[in-house]
Amino acid sequence: MSETTEKTSERINIVIPQQGFLYSENKPHYILCKPKLMPLKSVTLEKLEKMQKDAEMKMKEMQKDD
Template structure:
């Protein structure tokens, strides 16, 4: 009994083409983190907040004008 296991002897051709089988390996990449909110949703929320702030500011100005003596149009004419 031989001490080493019998193996396959490699044979390279002296003429012709030599083919090599290439097995592609799996390449792992870093996971991509997705935002919780999309850019469009963030823009819409920003626009809505700005509109609400504008309405609040106009309400405060109207309240100040009302405290000062009523409407501004009737006093001019």
Template sequence: MAEVKSMFREVFPKQGQLSVEDVNTMVLCKPKLLPLKSLTLEKLGEMQQTAQSTIHQQEMAEKEKQQVTH
């Protein structure tokens, strides 16, 4: 691995003890964006919309037939 030069240099004490504290810290990462609607929900919505439009067209056709016969 290539060594990365740091802005800080390590300083070791000439006398006494050297102690190291290992502290776990939280690391923030990019949020993962989830779709608001899944593909299945979108397909179901489209199917429902086409079914409703088909029913609406059939109702309009029936109304026209009733108006023509009367």
């Protein structure tokens, strides 16, 4: 941990080729897709809730008739 923290600036020489091809390829890192919408309630849960409401309505009707 007794390293000295000196700022050293290194010079990098830029080399430009005089002949040949310069090739550069850009690839996206992320591939985005459409968001998938999911129902808040499943079909099975909706069916169960409907059956329960129907049963409650029938019970209320039977109680009114008595």
